[in-house]
Ligand SMILES: NC(=O)c1ccc[n+]([C@@H]2O[C@H](COP(=O)([O-])OP(=O)(O)OC[C@H]3O[C@@H](n4cnc5c(N)ncnc54)[C@H](O)[C@@H]3O)[C@@H](O)[C@H]2O)c1
């Protein structure tokens with residue numbers, strides 16, 4: 001039997017562990033023993049995840065828990081749902097020593113984490129991510145929050161979990177499009193921080209397509225290690241953490257111009273293609289390096305061409321509105337060597353538009 005993989009996120013007295021193993025949800029009762037004894041807890045989950053994995057929660061014996069189930073989907077990641085979670089917490093008798101558990105994808109984790117950050121001025125919370133995106137990205141690092149009608153993630157807090165419990169078995173029920181959203185982030189980690197890891201993904205793309213859980217467990221572990229290292233060095237995105245936005249400034253523009261009909265992972269894949277193209281135009285990387293990234297993205301079913309109807313000038317204008325833009329200049333994360341990126345801010349708008357145009361169908 002594989003041992004439980006443990007990864008430390010080092011943040012002084014806010015440090016925590018990521019526990020990772022296929023089938024781990026079966027042992028939830030034992031794992032939570034140390035955390036839960038005699039505490040009231042609220043499990044937050046969504047309407048898709050509850051019927052699939054709610055039963056694992058029902059086996060918890062050590063704490064007095066209640067459940068809050070919200071309708072699945074980004075459109076419920078709102079202050080209203082957070083208010084409903086907090087009111088449920090009051091009704092269930094949660095006090096300052098109580099605990100919130102987030103069982104679900106990034107929407108659930110962001111929202112339950114934010115509720116934990118503000119309920120009684122902050123209580124403990126535990127992440128139980130069930131999407132690949134949440135396992136490799138959103139459950140680690142302490143960014144929590146909700147959307148406003150004016151934009152995504154405009155209200156939030158940095159609030160680190162006390163523990164992250166990852167069971168890759170839950171990926172078996174995840175729709176393929178959701179899996180792809182996570183794979184875009186997985187490839188991103190290779191491009192920004194670890195070329196050897198990128199090459200492992202290339203070599204075992206069949207394992208990724210066939211959901212080889214052993215391989216996924218190792219892949220998720222490496223992504224969590226990279227994210228943990230970056231967050232430990234720059235918790236509040238003063239500098240280094242911004243490299244996690246690779247592909248995202250272009251990607252967010254594509255997402256919002258498509259009225260979110262293009263999925264996050266697909267938009268980020270197009271964004272990474274555009275960023276790599278810009279790096280080629282700036283002679284920071286050779287064309288065959290950009291192609292290697294794009295080829296892996298394509299192999300895993302992710303698009304690298306921007307569909308017709310999204311004009312390069314409009315994409316650029318939308319990038320200026322993105323919160324990562326400084327003044328009138330866009331700051332971008334661009335590849336500069338195998339498995340390495342740099343943050344570049346003095347970019348010519350014409351060149352950015354040309355790079356986008358080269359990626360448009
Ligand atoms: N906090 C951060 O650092 C951070 C980082 C990246 C993204 N995010 C946020 O994460 C959110 C996106 O997360 P997501 O992609 O996980 O979306 P999500 O939480 O909406 O999950 C996607 C879909 O999969 C379903 N689902 C979840 N687990 C399942 C499973 N095991 N089997 C079957 N269905 C399952 C959900 O019900 C939902 O319909 C966005 O709101 C984004 O802003 C946050």
Ligand SMILES: [Zn+2]
Nearest residue numbers: 185248264268
């Ligand atoms: Zn992302």
